Every structure is written in structure tokens, then in C-alpha cells.
Amino acid sequence: MPTFEPKALRQVFSQFPTGVTVITTRNAEGAPIGMTASSFNSVSVDPALILWSIDKGAYSLEAFKDCDYFAVNILSDQQIALSNRFAGRGEDKFHGFEYTNGLGDSPLLPEALAQLQCKNWSIYEGGDHLIMVGEVIDYKITENERPLVFSQGSYAQASPHYDSLNNSLDANQMETIGQREFLDDHLLYLLRAAYNQLSEVFYQRLNTATGVSPDMWRIYACLADGQPLSLDVLEGFVMQPRDALLDTLASIGSNIHFDNETVQLTDKGMQIAQKLLMIEKEYKQEVSNRVDDNSYAEMKRTLRKLF
CATH class of the missing domain: 1.10.10.10 (Winged helix-like DNA-binding domain superfamily/Winged helix DNA-binding domain)
Structure with a gap:
């Protein structure tokens, strides 16, 4: 099996632009959990399935493995600060932050471009990550906004x-x-x-x-x-x-x-x-x-x- 230098490989992967999401849920104690992820993707329309992946070393791994529901908050291009807030490790990212609750009390972030409320469908091994598959139970979209994009290591905007x-x-x-x-x-x-x-x-x-x-x-x-x-x-x-x-x-x-x-x-x-x-x-x-x-x-x- 070939081995690659991680930083160089991440640079290669970053040549493929993605959107930016914040995935949220609650841990076993009921505390809100959230993390920034660009690994989100659609899987199926019928049934409505999506996936994203989480690092096995992530602080919030156990919370997402054990949750019944989670929410995918797709960020708009005005929410870079929100992406950075939830990209950190370990700290209380919800301190002083207002939000509403969705299914399973998963936090729903204000002014997100779109939100998908998901039931935890299945979890698969994926090397140093776990692949989380969710069944979409409800969704919401904000009209006339543009997505936040991550491309070549930097935030970007999508436009025609x-x-x-x-x-x-x-x-x-x-x-x-x-x-x-x-x-x-x-x-x-x-x-x-x-x-x-x-x-x-x-x-x-x-x-x-x-x-x-x-x-x-x-x-x-x-x-x-x-x-x-x-x-x-x-x-x-x-x-x-x-x-x-x-x-x-x-x-x-x-x-x-x-x-x-x-x-x-x-x-x-x-x-x-x-x-x-x-x-x-x-x-x-x-x-x-x-x-x-x-x-x-x-x-x-x-x-x-x-x-």
C-alpha cells in the first residue's frame, strides 16, 4: 500500500472544491456538539440519504457515533466566522451562541444556507475516518444566499x-x-x-x-x-x-x-x-x-x- 506525506495529500484533495458545513448533535450528557466539515455529500434521493466523514481522533467522535439524530448546517458565504468557530478542538463552541433545536435537540444554526435534519442511518469504516450516513427527515433552505466554498486551502465564493x-x-x-x-x-x-x-x-x-x-x-x-x-x-x-x-x-x-x-x-x-x-x-x-x-x-x- 502506498504511503503519502499527509500535508501534500491534503493539498491534492483541496484541489476539488467543496461546500462547508457544521454538523451538530447532542452528546450522552445532553450538551450541544458541533464541528466544521467539508466532507458532506449526497448519496440517494429515494431514500433520502447523505454522508459525511469524521476523524477517528475527533473530540466529538463518540457523540456522533452514539447519537440518534444529527443536523447538517450548510453555511453561506457570510459565515466564515461560524466555520472557524466550529473548526476548533475541544472547547465549548456554543458558549454565548444562540441557536434553535431540531430533531433529537440537534442545534440548528441561525442563517445557514440550508439545513438537513437527519436520523443516524449507518456508520462505515473509512481508514482514519468513520463514514456517517444519515437519512434526511426534514430540511430547510434560505433563498437568495450563496454557499461558502473551500477550495485550494482557502475559503472562496461560488458565482456563475x-x-x-x-x-x-x-x-x-x-x-x-x-x-x-x-x-x-x-x-x-x-x-x-x-x-x-x-x-x-x-x-x-x-x-x-x-x-x-x-x-x-x-x-x-x-x-x-x-x-x-x-x-x-x-x-x-x-x-x-x-x-x-x-x-x-x-x-x-x-x-x-x-x-x-x-x-x-x-x-x-x-x-x-x-x-x-x-x-x-x-x-x-x-x-x-x-x-x-x-x-x-x-x-x-x-x-x-x-x-
């Missing part, structure tokens, strides 16, 4: 691909029905298309110059002033859950000083950060050269007003 309409029709058809005019005048399409094209070039340059990934770049940029940051603060800046952030810090290796509480660049790390910032500065200049200085400055002011 900026090229989907272009690929669905040829140029003549688009001109005939006016879709080209619509796309050329649609703000969200223009913003999405500009971001995708500009970021792709920028990240390729970072990788070519220093072998730095987008996740690593965000860490270097946050720490480039030489000051230490706590993991909690850095976690929010780089849009990564704790486990993924720790993997990225491990990839940076000796270029950071990490004491389990704070992170700070070493002298060598500072040199790399300055090189990365120079690449970023040069790229910003290239972009600004496509328009005159006044237009570039006004564009940035306008974008800041939009969020």
Missing part, C-alpha cells in the same frame, strides 16, 4: 463563471439576441472578468519568480511590516481555516518564526516578502499604464465605495 455565457453561444448568436451588449454593460460580469484575468497573470508571476502560491503570498504580504500577528488575526486576513493555515505556514518553513501563538517573518522571510511586494508594485504599475493616472486613481476610489 464569467465565461459561461460566452461559451454557450457563438459570436453571431450573441450579437443577434443582444447578449454581448448585456455582458459589456453588466457590472458584476466586468468585475469578475477583470479579477480573473488580472489575478491569473499576477499569481503566475509570483510563482515563477519565487515559487510562492496565492496562499503563501497573502501570508507574506500580511507579515511584510516585520511585526508578529496572532494566528486568529492572520486566519481572518488570509481567508483560511486553521488547519489549512497551519499547512501553508509549514510550506513556508524556515522563513517564518511560529510559536503556536504568533507568526513573524525571519530575516530571510522579510527579504522574500520585499521581493514579492516589488513584483506586486511593478504589476500595479503595468495595470495603471493601461489607463491614464486620473482614471486609475478614480477607479480605485470608486471600487472602495462599493464595499
Whole structure:
């Protein structure tokens, strides 16, 4: 049987985007239990079955093995803080947190994108995890919200691909029905298309110059002033859950000083950060050269007003 380095294998798995859920139940003493999981998936429509997997070393393992019911809270893209709250280990994640109760008193989290209340159907061995299969007894969905996505080690958002309409029709058809005019005048399409094209070039340059990934770049940029940051603060800046952030810090290796509480660049790390910032500065200049200085400055002011 082949063996793989766990961090590298997790990186491979993270190339497949998933949604983010918080699974909840009650333990034998009646205390609320919850954990963040991206391993959720549908199994069957008739009967209505879903599955997710739990690490055999998880603090809440026994509670989920022994429960009669559990709830799957599918998070919206506005609930990163909630995902991080339930991704920790062992602490009382429900302290000071308001929720309602579902089947078996499983906690239902407010403003979740969707909720599935499940009866514990079956449990299967799955290597270092157990595979939990649940029968859906009830469900709820919140309209007009978007899911929180986990992809390539970071939180992300799901939105229609900026090229989907272009690929669905040829140029003549688009001109005939006016879709080209619509796309050329649609703000969200223009913003999405500009971001995708500009970021792709920028990240390729970072990788070519220093072998730095987008996740690593965000860490270097946050720490480039030489000051230490706590993991909690850095976690929010780089849009990564704790486990993924720790993997990225491990990839940076000796270029950071990490004491389990704070992170700070070493002298060598500072040199790399300055090189990365120079690449970023040069790229910003290239972009600004496509328009005159006044237009570039006004564009940035306008974008800041939009969020």
C-alpha cells in the first residue's frame, strides 16, 4: 500500500472544491456538539440519504457515533466566522451562541444556507475516518444566499463563471439576441472578468519568480511590516481555516518564526516578502499604464465605495 506525506495529500484533495458545513448533535450528557466539515455529500434521493466523514481522533467522535439524530448546517458565504468557530478542538463552541433545536435537540444554526435534519442511518469504516450516513427527515433552505466554498486551502465564493455565457453561444448568436451588449454593460460580469484575468497573470508571476502560491503570498504580504500577528488575526486576513493555515505556514518553513501563538517573518522571510511586494508594485504599475493616472486613481476610489 502506498504511503503519502499527509500535508501534500491534503493539498491534492483541496484541489476539488467543496461546500462547508457544521454538523451538530447532542452528546450522552445532553450538551450541544458541533464541528466544521467539508466532507458532506449526497448519496440517494429515494431514500433520502447523505454522508459525511469524521476523524477517528475527533473530540466529538463518540457523540456522533452514539447519537440518534444529527443536523447538517450548510453555511453561506457570510459565515466564515461560524466555520472557524466550529473548526476548533475541544472547547465549548456554543458558549454565548444562540441557536434553535431540531430533531433529537440537534442545534440548528441561525442563517445557514440550508439545513438537513437527519436520523443516524449507518456508520462505515473509512481508514482514519468513520463514514456517517444519515437519512434526511426534514430540511430547510434560505433563498437568495450563496454557499461558502473551500477550495485550494482557502475559503472562496461560488458565482456563475464569467465565461459561461460566452461559451454557450457563438459570436453571431450573441450579437443577434443582444447578449454581448448585456455582458459589456453588466457590472458584476466586468468585475469578475477583470479579477480573473488580472489575478491569473499576477499569481503566475509570483510563482515563477519565487515559487510562492496565492496562499503563501497573502501570508507574506500580511507579515511584510516585520511585526508578529496572532494566528486568529492572520486566519481572518488570509481567508483560511486553521488547519489549512497551519499547512501553508509549514510550506513556508524556515522563513517564518511560529510559536503556536504568533507568526513573524525571519530575516530571510522579510527579504522574500520585499521581493514579492516589488513584483506586486511593478504589476500595479503595468495595470495603471493601461489607463491614464486620473482614471486609475478614480477607479480605485470608486471600487472602495462599493464595499
